[in-house]
Amino acid sequence: MRVAIGSDHAGFPLKEKIKEFLISKGHTVLDFGTQSQESTDYPIFAREVSLAVQRGEAERGILVCGTGIGMCIVANKFKGVRAALCLNEYMARMSRLHNDANVLCLGDRVIGEELALSIVDVWLSTPFEGGRHERRVHLIKNIEEELC
Template identity: 75%
Template sequence: MKIAIGSDHAGYLLKEKIKDFLLSKGCQVVDVGTNSTASTDYPIFAREVALAVQRGEVQQGILICGTGIGMCITANKFKGVYAALCTNEYMAKVSRQHNNANILCLGGRVLGDALAISIVEAWLSADFEGGRHERRVSLIKSMEEDSKP
């Protein structure tokens, strides 16, 4: 699996740990930055990951900022991107199973490293269930189309 990952300064240290975890699981990782704890703007990195997912260059993405909220808001501005902010394994699992989320957002200042890795593992191991959830995801997609100016 090919996964894009990005963070701002507040998520940088956790991004590096998650990147190492993904590589140890045999994933291909596209790191769009940032590359230090120097202050930067999260929308820059959310955009790069969202575009990689939108264009089909990667199957999934992971974004990390201080809380994950800013990354999630930004990523969800892109058509075909369904970003989910998850703070536990259950949320991660159902964001894939029920919502077909293709980007996982995490908070580097609110999650410990072990919990964050466990969330990533739960998210990666879950698949979209379809069925009744397909109807709901289709409604979201049609609303996305309706929102065009």
């Protein structure tokens, strides 16, 4: 799977660990930065990852900042992006099963590395359930069409 990944300075250490994990699992990683812990602005990286998902350059995206909140807010501004802030494996599973989330947002300062990698693994391996949830995702798309 092609996975776009990005972080700000606060999420940089975890982004690097996730990138290593993804590569070890055979995924192709598109790294949109940042490349250090020097202070930077999270919307820059959320934009690039969201655009990659929106354009189909990546099948999924992962964004990391201090809490994951800012990244999630920005990512959800993009038509076709369904970003989910997940703090545990259950949220990751449900974001895929019921919401067909295509961008995962994580907070380096609120979850540990081991949990983060477990969340990523569950999120990438869980399919969209479809069925009644397909109708709801379609309603989201209709709202996007109306408002965007």
